[in-house]
Amino acid sequence: xxxxxxxxxxxxxxxxxxxxxxxxxxxxxxxxxxxxxxxxxxxxxxxxxxxxxxxxxxxxxxxxxxxxxxxxxxxxxxxxxxxxxxxxxxxxxxxxxxxxxxxxxxxxxxxxxxxxxxxxxxxxxxxxxxxxxxxxxxxxxxxxxxxxxxxxxxxxxxxxxxxxxxxxxxxxxxxxxxxxxxxxxxxxxxxxxxxxxxxxxxxxxxxxxxxxxxxxxxxxxxxxxxxxxxxxxxxxxxxxxxxxxxxxxxxxxxxxxxxxxxxxxxxxxxxxxxxxxxxxxxxx
Amino acid sequence: xxxxxxxxxxxxxxxxxxxxxxxxxxxxxxxxxxxxxxxxxxxxxxxxxxxxxxxxxxxxxxxxxxxxxxxxxxxxxxxxxxxxxxxxxxxxxxxxxxxxxxxxxxxxxxxxxxxxxxxxxxxxxxxxxxxxxxxxxxxxxxxxxxxxxxxxxxxxxxxxxxxxxxxxxxxxxxxxxxxxxxxxxxxxxxxxxxxxxxxxxxxxxxxxxxxxxxxxxxxxxxxxxxxxxxxxxxxxxxxxxxxxxxxxxxxxxxxxxxxxxxxxxxxxxxxxxxxxxxxxxxxxxxxxxxxxxxxxxxxxxxxxxxxxxxxxxxxx
Numbered sequence: 001x002x003x004x005x006x007x008x009x010x011x012x013x014x015x016x017x018x019x020x021x022x023x024x025x026x027x028x029x030x031x032x033x034x035x036x037x038x039x040x041x042x043x044x045x046x047x048x049x050x051x052x053x054x055x056x057x058x059x060x061x062x063x064x065x066x067x068x069x070x071x072x073x074x075x076x077x078x079x080x081x082x083x084x085x086x087x088x089x090x091x092x093x094x095x096x097x098x099x100x101x102x103x104x105x106x107x108x109x110x111x112x113x114x115x116x117x118x119x120x121x122x123x124x125x126x127x128x129x130x131x132x133x134x135x136x137x138x139x140x141x142x143x144x145x146x147x148x149x150x151x152x153x154x155x156x157x158x159x160x161x162x163x164x165x166x167x168x169x170x171x172x173x174x175x176x177x178x179x180x181x182x183x184x185x186x187x188x189x190x191x192x193x194x195x196x197x198x199x200x201x202x203x204x205x206x207x208x209x210x211x212x213x214x215x216x217x218x219x220x221x222x223x224x225x226x227x228x229x230x231x232x233x234x235x236x237x238x239x240x241x242x243x244x245x246x247x248x249x250x251x252x253x254x255x256x257x258x259x260x261x262x263x264x265x266x267x268x269x270x271x272x273x274x275x276x277x278x279x280x281x282x283x284x
Numbered sequence: 285x286x287x288x289x290x291x292x293x294x295x296x297x298x299x300x301x302x303x304x305x306x307x308x309x310x311x312x313x314x315x316x317x318x319x320x321x322x323x324x325x326x327x328x329x330x331x332x333x334x335x336x337x338x339x340x341x342x343x344x345x346x347x348x349x350x351x352x353x354x355x356x357x358x359x360x361x362x363x364x365x366x367x368x369x370x371x372x373x374x375x376x377x378x379x380x381x382x383x384x385x386x387x388x389x390x391x392x393x394x395x396x397x398x399x400x401x402x403x404x405x406x407x408x409x410x411x412x413x414x415x416x417x418x419x420x421x422x423x424x425x426x427x428x429x430x431x432x433x434x435x436x437x438x439x440x441x442x443x444x445x446x447x448x449x450x451x452x453x454x455x456x457x458x459x460x461x462x463x464x465x466x467x468x469x470x471x472x473x474x475x476x477x478x479x480x481x482x483x484x485x486x487x488x489x490x491x492x493x494x495x496x497x498x499x500x501x502x503x504x505x506x507x508x509x510x511x512x513x514x515x516x517x518x519x520x521x522x523x524x525x526x527x528x529x530x531x532x533x534x535x536x537x538x539x540x541x542x543x544x545x546x547x548x549x550x551x552x553x554x555x556x557x558x559x560x561x562x563x564x565x566x567x568x569x570x571x572x573x574x575x576x577x578x579x580x581x582x583x584x585x586x587x588x589x590x591x592x593x594x595x596x597x598x599x600x
Contacts, residue, residue: 011398011453012460013391013429021353022385030383037376038369116367120424123332123361125384126350283335 027125027134035108035138044104045142048097048187049150055093056154060161063089067165079167086169087179088248090158094183097150098190098215098239101143105194106207108139109275113202118284128280136195136272143191144184151183151246175248178257182245185261189242190215193268199275214238214267235260238267285310286331286432286465290340293326293487300326302487303340308465310431313458315478315495316467319575323487324467325363328436332361344432356385356428363436365421370410374401374420377409382427395423415446422453432463439473451477471571485575507538507546510559520553521546537563 035041063082070078082089109132112118125131155171162168171177193214198207219239222230231253234240243249244260255263286308293301301323308314318324329335331342333349344352344359352358368377378392396402399419404412409420418438425433435454439447454477458464468474474481474495481498483491491498511517514536518528526541538546543562550557 011426011429011457013394013426015357015391015429016388018354018357022355026384026386030380033376033380033383034369034372037373037380038371040371111369115369116364117369119329119334119363119367120381121384122334123359123363124356124381124424126333126352126355128350131384281336283329 022125022127024130024134027130028138030125031134031138034135035142038111040107040111041104041142044100044107045146048100048104048146049153051100052093052097052150053154053157055096056090056158057093057161059092060089060158063167064161064165067167079165082162082167083169083173085248086159086162086167087155087173087176088246089162090155091151091179091183091246093154094151094186094243094246095216095239097187098242099212101147101187101191102194102211102215103208105139105143105191106198106211107204108135109195109198110202110204110207114204122284129276132199132276132279136192139195140188140192144188147187147191148181148184150187151180154183155180175257179246179248182257182261186242186246186264189261189265189268193238193271196268196271196273196275199279200271236263238264241267285346285463286342286344287346288327288331288340288342291327291330291337291342292339293323293330293335294338300487301330301337304484304487304489305340306482306489306492308432308463308482309480310463311458311461312479313454313464313466313477314480314482315474316465316482316484317471317474317571318467318469318484320469322469322484322575324469324484325436326487327484328361328363328434328465328467331434332359332363334363354385354428356381356387356430358428358430359432359434360425360428360430361434361436362418362421362425362438363434365414365417368409368417368420371408373406374409374412374423375405377420378424378427381424385428387427391427395426398426399423414441415443418442418446418450422450430462432465433457435464435466437467437469439468439470447473483571483574490574506563507541507543508559508561508563509536509538509546509550509557510534511536511550511555511557513555516553516555517550520549520555524549534558 067075067078067082112121121131122128159168159170169176171180194207194211197210197214198204201207201210215238218237222234222237222240225233235254240249241255241260242264244255245257249260254260288304288306291301291304292299304327316324316327326335330337331344331349341348349355349359372380374396375392378395379389382389382392393402393405396405399422401416401419401423404416409417412420422438425435438450438454442450451473454464454466466477478495480494481491482489483498491501493501509517511534514530514534517536518530521528521538521541524541524545526546527539529537529539531537541549543560547557547560549555550560
């Protein structure tokens with residue numbers, strides 16, 4: 001590019017008179033601009049939708065294959081069981097989807113640190129609570145909308161696969177609508193939990209590792225617990241608590257759907273709360 | 285107006301900023317000088333509230349920075365031109381900054397034109413050269429048309445054309461009545477642009493004065509003399525209380541006496557002079573003398589930088 005050695009004669013601008021003060025509204029618009037102006041947002045959201053729907057569809061296909069192996073005399077009982085579990089079968093991709101949204105949640109805040117943008121952001125909007133709240137609201141809203149779309153799409157694709165052998169449910173079946181909406185809520189809260197961890201750790205790899213540990217590894221490890229421990233601990237594992245809303249968790253050892261989800265929300269609230277306290281207190 | 289009172293910042297065992305009190309006066313270019321690691325950037329971070337002071341306080345127009353109604357309308361800062369998300373276009377980067385302070389969207393295009401980045405407005409900033417990145421940072425600082433502008437080492441790493449551009453820009457901004465607070469370790473840069481100087485070393489304020497005052501107060505007066513009778517001149521100068529430094533080839537530098545005193549002494553004592561001139565002390569020399577004791581990272585062997593004027597390799 002060509003450079004002009006002498007700057008323009010006047011740099012003075014005619015700005016409208018300032019009224020009030022920079023606040024939440026402007027911060028929201030800014031955060032929306034930020035999140036929609038980088039490619040990683042679109043890639044991760046696309047990955048979320050494709051992976052979650054794809055795994056759900058494959059899992060449904062597995063169910064159908066399995067059903068065709070069942071001897072005719074047992075098919076009625078098998079069909080009843082498959083229909084009861086049809087929602088959770090089609091939503092199975094959420095197990096991986098939660099990790100994708102966790103990556104985006106962490107990146108939303110940690111990319112500000114890895115690029116150094118945080119210093120620029122805070123030097124134009126130094127009211128940190130407002131700044132971080134706006135970021136959390138914008139990310140949370142996007143995660144919720146995309147999460148709901150993903151969950152409903154997974155359900156309908158999965159049912160289409162299951163319907164080839166009449167193993168599908170409809171949204172009118174008991175608990176199905178709750179599970180499908182719950183899938184979207186679950187994704188949004190996973191993202192926010194990871195966002196909170198990102199604000200605490202300020203490091204992309206660290207935050208993603210912590211999220212995956214909390215959401216995924218704890219769940220796997222809980223499988224190794226001795227039975228008499230498991231009945232007390234299992235339901236508190238984040239994935240089990242959060243999954244209660246969309247999974248058909250049999251057994252009295254688990255939380256009911258909404259209680260489990262509330263526990264999961266509480267975990268996210270703790271991470272977000274810690275993130276807010278540290279974000280306001282620490283040097284940027 | 286930026287005012288610091290007893291500003292102190294400690295990182296662990298390191299005292300980065302040590303009891304700084306100063307005022308950056310409105311409508312002037314104030315140069316903030318110090319060797320690398322002296323605490324210049326930390327002070328600027330404290331002004332912007334990026335770091336919290338260990339003790340003391342700093343205000344901008346009488347308020348803490350975070351308390352300003354529209355921070356961008358009062359202070360525009362460029363601390364680190366690389367502090368942007370490289371995946372975002374120049375236009376979107378500026379837009380997300382402008383939106384926080386409810387600035388009109390058209391302002392983004394205005395500042396892009398002002399710094400000459402209109403053509404690359406839609407390009408992602410990760411492909412920008414150092415100079416273009418610097419312009420983007422300056423565009424961001426100008427968005428709110430602020431009365432105070434703060435630049436941390438703005439010419440670092442720029443080519444001569446870029447340095448000239450920044451220098452002219454700062455002068456133009458100051459001519460419009462804005463307050464400019466600019467840090468540098470390049471003395472010559474300050475000599476060319478600054479009205480007032482704040483000099484720090486190891487986090488402490490060691491001078492707060494105008495450029496001529498700084499040179500006058502911190503460099504020993506010296507006179508350059510060329511004579512075919514060096515021994516005779518040395519004798520009379522020493523007798524009059526001056527000191528002589530022989531540079532060989534008949535050239536001598538006299539400290540402690542003025543030009544007229546040296547001339548009169550030579551005439552009175554019949555010493556022939558071939559040359560008599562005041563030696564100009566530069567800001568560079570004054571600064572080196574003043575901060576010699578406060579350089580934080582002294583090399584065991586003097587580096588080239590210490591032997592030469594600090595910016596020998598730079599184009600001033």
